[in-house]
Amino acid sequence: MTRIPNVLVAYGTKNGSTAEIADVIADALRGAGLRCEARPAGDVDEVAAYDAVVLGGAVYAGRWHRDAARFARRHRKALADRPVWLFSSGPLDPSAGERDIPPVRGAARAATRIDAREHITFGGCLTEGAKGFVARMILKQGRGGDFRDMDRIRAWAGGIAKEIDAERTSRP
Template sequence: MLSKVLVAYGTTNGSTARIAETIAEVLRKEGVSAEAVPAASVTNVESYDAVVVGGGLYAGRWHKDARRFVRRHGRALARRPLWFFSSGPLDATASQRDIPPVPGVKRAMTRLDAGEHITFGGCLEAGAKGFIAQKILSSGKGGDFRDFGQIEAWAARIGTRLAADAQQS
Protein backbone atom coordinates (compact mmCIF):
# COMPACT_ATOMS: atom_id res chain seq x y z
CA MET A 1 0.00 0.00 0.00
CA LEU A 2 1.28 3.45 -0.89
CA SER A 3 1.67 5.47 2.22
CA LYS A 4 3.57 8.64 1.44
CA VAL A 5 3.85 11.01 -1.53
CA LEU A 6 6.35 13.85 -1.83
CA VAL A 7 5.34 16.95 -3.77
CA ALA A 8 8.69 18.73 -4.31
CA TYR A 9 8.75 22.15 -5.92
CA GLY A 10 10.98 24.97 -7.08
CA THR A 11 9.60 28.49 -6.75
CA THR A 12 10.87 32.05 -6.60
CA ASN A 13 7.86 34.04 -5.45
CA GLY A 14 5.66 31.34 -3.93
CA SER A 15 3.18 30.75 -6.76
CA THR A 16 4.44 27.23 -7.50
CA ALA A 17 4.54 26.47 -3.76
CA ARG A 18 0.80 27.19 -3.56
CA ILE A 19 0.19 24.80 -6.46
CA ALA A 20 2.26 22.09 -4.75
CA GLU A 21 0.42 22.61 -1.47
CA THR A 22 -2.91 22.28 -3.28
CA ILE A 23 -1.78 19.02 -4.91
CA ALA A 24 -0.71 17.60 -1.53
CA GLU A 25 -3.99 18.70 0.06
CA VAL A 26 -6.06 16.98 -2.66
CA LEU A 27 -3.98 13.79 -2.35
CA ARG A 28 -4.66 13.76 1.38
CA LYS A 29 -8.40 14.11 0.67
CA GLU A 30 -8.02 11.11 -1.67
CA GLY A 31 -6.65 9.11 1.27
CA VAL A 32 -2.96 9.37 0.41
CA SER A 33 -0.41 10.75 2.86
CA ALA A 34 1.28 13.65 1.07
CA GLU A 35 3.47 16.61 1.87
CA ALA A 36 4.66 19.58 -0.17
CA VAL A 37 8.33 20.43 0.41
CA PRO A 38 10.71 22.90 -1.27
CA ALA A 39 12.88 20.82 -3.64
CA ALA A 40 16.08 22.41 -2.34
CA SER A 41 15.40 21.15 1.18
CA VAL A 42 14.81 17.49 0.28
CA THR A 43 17.84 15.37 1.20
CA ASN A 44 16.41 11.92 0.54
CA VAL A 45 13.36 10.51 -1.28
CA GLU A 46 13.69 6.90 -0.06
CA SER A 47 10.91 7.29 2.51
CA TYR A 48 8.41 8.26 -0.20
CA ASP A 49 6.44 5.81 -2.31
CA ALA A 50 5.71 8.27 -5.14
CA VAL A 51 6.86 11.75 -6.11
CA VAL A 52 5.37 14.78 -7.85
CA VAL A 53 7.91 17.41 -8.93
CA GLY A 54 7.01 20.91 -10.03
CA GLY A 55 8.80 24.04 -11.03
CA GLY A 56 8.05 27.54 -12.14
CA LEU A 57 9.08 28.33 -15.70
CA TYR A 58 11.61 31.08 -16.27
CA ALA A 59 12.84 31.89 -19.79
CA GLY A 60 11.86 28.44 -21.03
CA ARG A 61 13.51 26.53 -18.19
CA TRP A 62 12.24 24.91 -15.02
CA HIS A 63 13.19 26.59 -11.74
CA LYS A 64 16.77 25.68 -10.80
CA ASP A 65 15.70 23.95 -7.58
CA ALA A 66 13.40 21.56 -9.50
CA ARG A 67 16.15 20.83 -12.06
CA ARG A 68 18.72 20.16 -9.33
CA PHE A 69 16.29 17.98 -7.39
CA VAL A 70 15.66 15.76 -10.42
CA ARG A 71 19.41 15.43 -11.14
CA ARG A 72 20.31 14.77 -7.50
CA HIS A 73 17.61 12.15 -6.90
CA GLY A 74 17.28 10.71 -10.41
CA ARG A 75 18.02 7.08 -9.56
CA ALA A 76 15.52 6.99 -6.71
CA LEU A 77 12.90 8.85 -8.76
CA ALA A 78 13.19 6.33 -11.60
CA ARG A 79 12.11 3.57 -9.18
CA ARG A 80 8.82 5.15 -8.09
CA PRO A 81 5.67 6.54 -9.64
CA LEU A 82 6.57 10.05 -10.80
CA TRP A 83 4.67 13.06 -12.15
CA PHE A 84 5.88 16.51 -13.23
CA PHE A 85 4.17 19.88 -13.41
CA SER A 86 5.23 23.30 -14.56
CA SER A 87 3.74 26.70 -13.82
CA GLY A 88 4.32 29.80 -15.75
CA PRO A 89 2.25 31.12 -18.60
CA LEU A 90 1.03 34.56 -17.60
CA ASP A 91 -2.17 34.22 -19.58
CA ALA A 92 -5.09 31.78 -19.80
CA THR A 93 -3.49 29.39 -22.33
CA ALA A 94 -2.70 26.67 -19.78
CA SER A 95 -6.41 26.41 -18.93
CA GLN A 96 -7.42 26.37 -22.60
CA ARG A 97 -5.04 23.77 -24.05
CA ASP A 98 -2.31 21.30 -23.21
CA ILE A 99 1.10 22.98 -23.12
CA PRO A 100 3.90 20.45 -23.59
CA PRO A 101 6.86 20.34 -21.21
CA VAL A 102 9.86 22.50 -22.03
CA PRO A 103 12.77 20.52 -23.57
CA GLY A 104 14.70 20.02 -20.31
CA VAL A 105 11.63 18.66 -18.53
CA LYS A 106 10.79 16.45 -21.53
CA ARG A 107 14.29 14.90 -21.39
CA ALA A 108 13.95 14.28 -17.65
CA MET A 109 10.54 12.67 -18.18
CA THR A 110 11.98 10.29 -20.75
CA ARG A 111 15.06 9.48 -18.67
CA LEU A 112 13.05 8.81 -15.49
CA ASP A 113 9.93 7.33 -17.10
CA ALA A 114 7.66 9.96 -15.53
CA GLY A 115 3.97 9.18 -15.80
CA GLU A 116 2.67 12.57 -16.85
CA HIS A 117 3.40 16.28 -17.12
CA ILE A 118 1.01 19.22 -17.02
CA THR A 119 1.55 22.95 -17.33
CA PHE A 120 -0.53 25.23 -15.12
CA GLY A 121 -0.93 28.96 -15.48
CA GLY A 122 1.45 31.09 -13.46
CA CYS A 123 1.11 33.97 -11.09
CA LEU A 124 3.15 37.16 -10.96
CA GLU A 125 1.86 39.89 -8.69
CA ALA A 126 3.10 43.08 -7.07
CA GLY A 127 6.02 42.47 -4.75
CA ALA A 128 7.57 39.73 -6.89
CA LYS A 129 11.35 39.42 -6.66
CA GLY A 130 13.68 39.93 -9.59
CA PHE A 131 14.47 42.48 -12.26
CA ILE A 132 12.65 40.60 -15.02
CA ALA A 133 9.58 40.07 -12.81
CA GLN A 134 9.46 43.80 -12.14
CA LYS A 135 9.75 44.55 -15.87
CA ILE A 136 6.88 42.15 -16.64
CA LEU A 137 4.74 43.73 -13.94
CA SER A 138 5.52 47.27 -15.07
CA SER A 139 4.43 46.32 -18.60
CA GLY A 140 1.03 45.27 -17.22
CA LYS A 141 1.46 41.57 -17.99
CA GLY A 142 1.26 40.19 -14.45
CA GLY A 143 -1.66 38.57 -12.73
CA ASP A 144 -2.79 35.25 -11.32
CA PHE A 145 -3.54 32.69 -14.03
CA ARG A 146 -3.56 29.58 -11.84
CA ASP A 147 -6.68 27.47 -12.37
CA PHE A 148 -7.17 25.71 -9.05
CA GLY A 149 -10.02 23.60 -10.43
CA GLN A 150 -7.61 22.23 -13.05
CA ILE A 151 -4.90 21.70 -10.41
CA GLU A 152 -7.30 19.88 -8.09
CA ALA A 153 -8.63 17.66 -10.90
CA TRP A 154 -5.09 16.66 -11.91
CA ALA A 155 -4.14 15.87 -8.31
CA ALA A 156 -7.33 13.82 -7.86
CA ARG A 157 -6.38 11.73 -10.94
CA ILE A 158 -3.00 11.03 -9.34
CA GLY A 159 -4.71 10.05 -6.09
CA THR A 160 -7.07 7.70 -7.94
CA ARG A 161 -4.15 6.11 -9.79
CA LEU A 162 -2.16 5.62 -6.59
CA ALA A 163 -5.17 4.10 -4.81
CA ALA A 164 -5.75 1.69 -7.72
CA ASP A 165 -2.07 0.71 -7.75
CA ALA A 166 -2.18 0.11 -3.98
CA GLN A 167 -5.21 -2.20 -4.32
CA GLN A 168 -3.41 -4.24 -6.99
CA SER A 169 -0.34 -4.69 -4.77
Protein backbone atom coordinates in the same frame (compact mmCIF):
# COMPACT_ATOMS: atom_id res chain seq x y z
CA MET B 1 -4.69 -3.80 6.31
CA THR B 2 -2.83 -2.08 3.49
CA ARG B 3 -0.33 0.65 4.20
CA ILE B 4 -1.27 4.19 3.18
CA PRO B 5 1.10 5.41 0.46
CA ASN B 6 3.37 8.33 1.29
CA VAL B 7 3.68 10.98 -1.45
CA LEU B 8 6.16 13.84 -1.79
CA VAL B 9 5.26 16.98 -3.69
CA ALA B 10 8.59 18.74 -4.31
CA TYR B 11 8.82 22.08 -6.08
CA GLY B 12 11.10 24.83 -7.30
CA THR B 13 9.73 28.36 -7.03
CA LYS B 14 11.01 31.91 -7.17
CA ASN B 15 8.12 34.00 -5.92
CA GLY B 16 5.95 31.39 -4.19
CA SER B 17 3.29 30.73 -6.83
CA THR B 18 4.55 27.22 -7.58
CA ALA B 19 4.74 26.48 -3.85
CA GLU B 20 1.05 27.38 -3.59
CA ILE B 21 0.27 24.97 -6.44
CA ALA B 22 2.25 22.26 -4.64
CA ASP B 23 0.25 22.91 -1.46
CA VAL B 24 -3.04 22.55 -3.38
CA ILE B 25 -1.83 19.25 -4.88
CA ALA B 26 -0.71 17.98 -1.46
CA ASP B 27 -4.05 18.96 0.11
CA ALA B 28 -5.95 17.16 -2.66
CA LEU B 29 -3.84 14.02 -2.21
CA ARG B 30 -4.39 14.09 1.56
CA GLY B 31 -8.09 14.59 0.93
CA ALA B 32 -8.03 11.39 -1.14
CA GLY B 33 -6.63 9.49 1.84
CA LEU B 34 -2.90 9.54 1.06
CA ARG B 35 -0.09 10.67 3.32
CA CYS B 36 1.52 13.65 1.64
CA GLU B 37 3.83 16.58 2.21
CA ALA B 38 4.91 19.48 0.03
CA ARG B 39 8.56 20.58 0.32
CA PRO B 40 10.98 22.80 -1.57
CA ALA B 41 12.96 20.55 -3.92
CA GLY B 42 16.25 21.97 -2.68
CA ASP B 43 15.44 20.87 0.89
CA VAL B 44 14.87 17.20 0.06
CA ASP B 45 17.89 14.98 0.74
CA GLU B 46 16.29 11.58 0.27
CA VAL B 47 13.21 10.17 -1.48
CA ALA B 48 13.40 6.59 -0.16
CA ALA B 49 10.57 7.21 2.34
CA TYR B 50 8.11 8.12 -0.43
CA ASP B 51 6.07 5.73 -2.53
CA ALA B 52 5.39 8.34 -5.22
CA VAL B 53 6.64 11.81 -6.13
CA VAL B 54 5.10 14.85 -7.77
CA LEU B 55 7.76 17.32 -8.90
CA GLY B 56 6.99 20.82 -10.07
CA GLY B 57 8.91 23.81 -11.24
CA ALA B 58 8.20 27.37 -12.18
CA VAL B 59 9.08 28.32 -15.75
CA TYR B 60 11.03 31.55 -16.24
CA ALA B 61 12.26 32.67 -19.66
CA GLY B 62 11.64 29.20 -21.08
CA ARG B 63 13.57 27.39 -18.34
CA TRP B 64 12.31 25.04 -15.67
CA HIS B 65 13.28 26.16 -12.17
CA ARG B 66 16.80 24.97 -11.38
CA ASP B 67 15.81 23.41 -8.03
CA ALA B 68 13.30 21.14 -9.80
CA ALA B 69 15.83 20.18 -12.50
CA ARG B 70 18.54 19.51 -9.90
CA PHE B 71 16.14 17.41 -7.83
CA ALA B 72 15.37 15.25 -10.87
CA ARG B 73 19.08 14.79 -11.63
CA ARG B 74 20.15 14.21 -8.02
CA HIS B 75 17.45 11.62 -7.30
CA ARG B 76 17.29 10.10 -10.80
CA LYS B 77 17.93 6.48 -9.70
CA ALA B 78 15.49 6.54 -6.78
CA LEU B 79 12.81 8.27 -8.88
CA ALA B 80 13.07 5.59 -11.54
CA ASP B 81 11.82 3.08 -8.92
CA ARG B 82 8.57 4.88 -8.09
CA PRO B 83 5.77 6.66 -9.93
CA VAL B 84 6.53 10.30 -10.69
CA TRP B 85 4.38 13.08 -12.12
CA LEU B 86 5.73 16.47 -13.23
CA PHE B 87 4.15 19.89 -13.48
CA SER B 88 5.25 23.29 -14.62
CA SER B 89 3.79 26.65 -13.76
CA GLY B 90 4.36 29.61 -15.93
CA PRO B 91 2.25 31.11 -18.67
CA LEU B 92 0.98 34.51 -17.63
CA ASP B 93 -2.10 34.16 -19.79
CA PRO B 94 -5.05 31.73 -20.01
CA SER B 95 -3.29 29.44 -22.55
CA ALA B 96 -2.55 26.63 -20.07
CA GLY B 97 -6.26 26.13 -19.55
CA GLU B 98 -7.04 26.29 -23.27
CA ARG B 99 -4.56 23.78 -24.66
CA ASP B 100 -1.88 21.31 -23.68
CA ILE B 101 1.43 23.13 -23.37
CA PRO B 102 4.45 20.87 -23.85
CA PRO B 103 7.14 20.88 -21.19
CA VAL B 104 10.11 23.20 -21.56
CA ARG B 105 13.44 21.50 -22.31
CA GLY B 106 14.50 21.00 -18.68
CA ALA B 107 11.18 19.45 -17.69
CA ALA B 108 11.11 17.28 -20.82
CA ARG B 109 14.64 16.06 -20.09
CA ALA B 110 13.65 15.24 -16.50
CA ALA B 111 10.51 13.43 -17.67
CA THR B 112 12.57 11.23 -19.98
CA ARG B 113 15.35 10.52 -17.47
CA ILE B 114 13.03 9.47 -14.67
CA ASP B 115 10.31 7.97 -16.85
CA ALA B 116 7.65 10.33 -15.47
CA ARG B 117 4.08 9.24 -15.99
CA GLU B 118 2.85 12.65 -17.02
CA HIS B 119 3.72 16.31 -17.32
CA ILE B 120 1.20 19.13 -17.18
CA THR B 121 1.60 22.89 -17.44
CA PHE B 122 -0.53 25.15 -15.26
CA GLY B 123 -0.95 28.88 -15.60
CA GLY B 124 1.38 31.02 -13.55
CA CYS B 125 1.02 33.92 -11.18
CA LEU B 126 3.02 37.10 -11.00
CA THR B 127 1.83 39.86 -8.69
CA GLU B 128 3.17 43.02 -7.10
CA GLY B 129 6.21 42.45 -4.93
CA ALA B 130 7.66 39.72 -7.17
CA LYS B 131 11.44 39.36 -7.05
CA GLY B 132 13.69 39.81 -10.05
CA PHE B 133 14.29 42.39 -12.72
CA VAL B 134 12.35 40.52 -15.42
CA ALA B 135 9.38 40.00 -13.09
CA ARG B 136 9.29 43.70 -12.25
CA MET B 137 9.44 44.60 -15.95
CA ILE B 138 6.56 42.22 -16.76
CA LEU B 139 4.50 43.80 -13.99
CA LYS B 140 5.41 47.30 -15.14
CA GLN B 141 4.11 46.40 -18.62
CA GLY B 142 0.83 45.27 -17.06
CA ARG B 143 1.29 41.63 -18.04
CA GLY B 144 1.14 40.10 -14.55
CA GLY B 145 -1.78 38.43 -12.86
CA ASP B 146 -2.91 35.11 -11.48
CA PHE B 147 -3.66 32.55 -14.21
CA ARG B 148 -3.70 29.45 -12.00
CA ASP B 149 -6.83 27.32 -12.24
CA MET B 150 -7.06 25.73 -8.80
CA ASP B 151 -9.96 23.47 -9.83
CA ARG B 152 -7.89 22.07 -12.70
CA ILE B 153 -4.95 21.56 -10.34
CA ARG B 154 -7.16 19.70 -7.82
CA ALA B 155 -8.64 17.55 -10.59
CA TRP B 156 -5.16 16.60 -11.83
CA ALA B 157 -4.10 15.67 -8.29
CA GLY B 158 -7.29 13.63 -7.97
CA GLY B 159 -6.25 11.63 -11.02
CA ILE B 160 -2.87 10.95 -9.44
CA ALA B 161 -4.56 9.78 -6.24
CA LYS B 162 -6.74 7.37 -8.25
CA GLU B 163 -3.69 5.92 -10.01
CA ILE B 164 -1.83 5.43 -6.73
CA ASP B 165 -4.89 3.86 -5.11
CA ALA B 166 -5.49 1.54 -8.07
CA GLU B 167 -1.90 0.29 -7.87
CA ARG B 168 -2.13 -0.16 -4.12
CA THR B 169 -5.35 -2.17 -4.28
CA SER B 170 -4.15 -4.31 -7.21
CA ARG B 171 -1.13 -5.60 -5.27
CA PRO B 172 -1.55 -8.95 -3.52
